[in-house]
Amino acid sequence: MADTLDWLNKHLILLRHLTVKDATEQENFKIRPDLAEFYTGVSGTESMVFKLAKAEKYKDACELLAYICHRRAGVWWVYRCILSLLEELRVNPAADRDIADIAVSFKTTVPDFAKVEIPKVDPKVLEQLAAAQADMEARNAQMRAQADPEMLKFVEDAVEVAFQEFKRVHGIHPVDLMKKLAARIHEDPNPVDPNSPIFKAADELKAKLQAVRKETVDTIKSVLPPKAPEHEKKVRDDALSAVYRWVVAPDEVNSKLCLDIGNECPDTPAGLLSLSSFWAFGNLMPGGEQIVPTPPGLAANGLVQTLLMCALHKGGTRKLKERYELYFNLGVDVLSDQDNWVESLAEGQAPHKTISTPAAKPPVKGPGSVYKRWKPE
Numbered sequence: 001m002a003d004t005l006d007w008l009n010k011h012l013i014l015l016r017h018l019t020v021k022d023a024t025e026q027e028n029f030k031i032r033p034d035l036a037e038f039y040t041g042v043s044g045t046e047s048m049v050f051k052l053a054k055a056e057k058y059k060d061a062c063e064l065l066a067y068i069c070h071r072r073a074g075v076w077w078v079y080r081c082i083l084s085l086l087e088e089l090r091v092n093p094a095a096d097r098d099i100a101d102i103a104v105s106f107k108t109t110v111p112d113f114a115k116v117e118i119p120k121v122d123p124k125v126l127e128q129l130a131a132a133q134a135d136m137e138a139r140n141a142q143m144r145a146q147a148d149p150e151m152l153k154f155v156e157d158a159v160e161v162a163f164q165e166f167k168r169v170h171g172i173h174p175v176d177l178m179k180k181l182a183a184r185i186h187e188d189p190n191p192v193d194p195n196s197p198i199f200k201a202a203d204e205l206k207a208k209l210q211a212v213r214k215e216t217v218d219t220i221k222s223v224l225p226p227k228a229p230e231h232e233k234k235v236r237d238d239a240l241s242a243v244y245r246w247v248v249a250p251d252e253v254n255s256k257l258c259l260d261i262g263n264e265c266p267d268t269p270a271g272l273l274s275l276s277s278f279w280a281f282g283n284l285m286p287g288g289e290q291i292v293p294t295p296p297g298l299a300a301n302g303l304v305q306t307l308l309m310c311a312l313h314k315g316g317t318r319k320l321k322e323r324y325e326l327y328f329n330l331g332v333d334v335l336s337d338q339d340n341w342v343e344s345l346a347e348g349q350a351p352h353k354t355i356s357t358p359a360a361k362p363p364v365k366g367p368g369s370v371y372k373r374w375k376p377e
Contacts (some may be wrong), residue, residue, distance in 0.1 A: 003332065010047070010336040010338065011334050011335075011336060011337060012046045012049070012332070012335040012336055013335070014069060014070045014073040014334070014335045014336075014337060015045060015046065015068050015069060015070065015335065016069065016070050016071070017042050017045055017068040018044060018045060018046070018065070018068075019045060020042065020043060020044070020045055020048055021043065021066070022045075022096055023045055023287065024068050025069050026296060027295040027296050027297050027298035027299070028066070028067075028295075029064070029297065032060075035057075035060060038051070038052075038057075038200045045064065048060050048064060049064055049065055049068075049292040052064065052355045053328055056286065056321075056325075058321065058325045058328045059311070059320075059321075060326070060333060061167060061328050062304070062307055062324055062327050062328050063304050063307075064078075064142070064299045064305070065328070066078075066301075066303040066304045067297065067300040067304075069331075069334075069335050070335075071282075072091050072247060072250055072280070073279035073335055073340075074280065074299075074300070074303050074304070075247055075273065075277050075280055075332045076247045076334055076340060076341060077303075077330060077334040077335070078303050078306050078307060079240070079243050079244065079273060079275070079329055079351075079352075080330050080334065080339070080351075081306075081307060081310055081326075081327045082240065082269050082270060082306070082310060083311055083328055083351055083355065084275060084310075084323075084330065085269065085310045085316060085323075085325075086352070086355050087355065088313050088315070088316030088317045088318060089316055090355065091316075092316055092317050093315050093319050094313065094314040094315030094316070095314075095315065096227065100217050100221075105162060107307035107354055113295060114270060127151065133169055146238050147183060162230055163175070176271045179265075182328065186204045193336075212227045220301070229279075232265075232268075232319070234321075235261075235264055235265045235268075235270060236265065236271075236273070237270075237271075237352065237353070238261050238264075238266040239258075239261050239265060239270035239271050239273070239274040240262075240270050240273075240274075240350070240352040241350060241352070241353075242254070242257045242258045242261045242262070242274050243270070243273050243274050243277050244341070244351075244352065245257065246258050246277040246278075246280075246281070247277075247341055248341060249276075249343065250280070250281055250343040252281070252283070252286035252287055253286075254279070255278050255281035255283070255286045256278075256286050256287065258272075258274045258277040258281075259275065261285075262274030262275035262276075262277075262278060263275070264272040267309050268309070269306050270308045270314070272302060272305060272306045272309060273306045274301050274304060276299055276302030277301060279294045279298045279299035279302055280294075280299040280302075281294070282294050282318055295362050302354065307327055308325075310323065310327070311323045311324055311327070
C-alpha cells in the first residue's frame with residue numbers, strides 16, 4: 001500500500017463523468033474482462049477509483065482517472081507525472097545501448113535441464129574394490145604356494161604357448177592387452193577431435209552470422225539518424241512548454257502549437273502528451289470554418305498511453321508499480337484541486353524549466369511529489 005492514504009480523505013471534484021456508465025457510453029471507456037466482476041455493484045466513478053487503489057491496482061485506477069477527469073486537469077496531471085520521471089532520470093539517467101553491441105557473441109549456453117553431470121565415483125566402492133583385489137591376490141599366492149612346482153611350471157608354460165598363439169593371430173600379448181585396457185579406463189571415452197568437420201562448419205556458420213549481423217546493423221544505422229541529446233532535450237522542453245501553455249490557456253492557437261510540436265516527437269512522453277493536449281481541446285480543425293469534434297476517448301487514451309510510456313521508461317529510481325502508485329497520488333491531488341498551475345503562474349516560470357541536470361540529491365520516494373508541490377492560494 002501507499003506510504004500514506006491521504007487520498008481516502010479527499011473528494012474528486014474535477015470529474016467529467018460521475019458514473020461508470022457515463023464513462024463507457026460517452027467517453028468510450030472499456031472495462032477489461034478480467035476486471036468486470038471487480039466493477040460489479042459500483043456505479044460511481046470516484047468510488048470505483050478508490051476501490052481499485054485500495055486493491056493496489058494503481059495502473060487500472062490511473063486509466064479510469066484519465067477517462068473521467070476534466071481534460072484540462074488531466075493534461076496537468078500527466079504533465080506532473082512527466083516531471084516526476086525527469087526527476088528520477090536526474091538521479092539515474094537511462095543508459096543508451098549501441099545497436100552494434102547486440103548479438104556480438106554467438107556463444108551458446110546449455111540450459112540447466114539439459115546438462116549431464118559425469119557420475120562421481122563413490123569412495124566406499126573404490127575401497128571395496130581395492131579390498132577385493134587384495135583378497136584375490138592373497139588367495140592366488142596361497143594357491144601357488146600349495147601347488148606342485150613341476151605341475152605349476154607345466155601349466156604356466158602351456159598358458160604361455162596359448163598366449164603366444166594369441167599374439168601371433170591378434171598381434172598383441174594378452175597381458176599387454178589387459179594393461180592397455182586398464183590404462184584406457186582413465187581416458188575420456190568420447191574424445192573430441194579438434195579437426196572434426198563439425199567445428200569447421202560451425203566456424204563458417206558463425207562467420208556468416210557475423211556478416212549478416214554487421215550488414216543489418218549498418219542498414220539500421222543508415223536509416224536511423226544518430227541521437228543528438230541536446231536536440232532531443234530541446235524538442236522535449238518545447239513539447240512541455242506547449243503543454244504548459246495549453247493548460248494555462250487552452251485556446252485554438254495553443255492547441256495548434258501542441259499539434260505541431262507533438263508531431264515532432266510523438267514517440268516520447270512529452271510529445272504524446274502534447275498531442276493529447278490538442279485532442280483534449282475538442283476540435284480537430286482549430287481555426288477552421290467548422291468544428292470537427294475529437295472522437296470520444298481519444299484524448300483520454302492519449303493520457304493513458306503517456307502514463308504507460310513514463311512507467312516503462314528505462315532508468316530512473318522507481319519500478320513500474322511504484323511509478324503508477326505515485327502517478328495515482330498525483331492524480332488525486334490534481335482532481336481534488338489540491339494541486340494546479342496557479343502558483344507556477346504567480347512565480348512566472350513553467351515547472352519543467354526548474355528541473356536541471358544532474359541532481360543534487362535523490363528525490364524523496366513515496367506518494368508525494370519528488371519536487372515542489374503547487375497548490376492554489
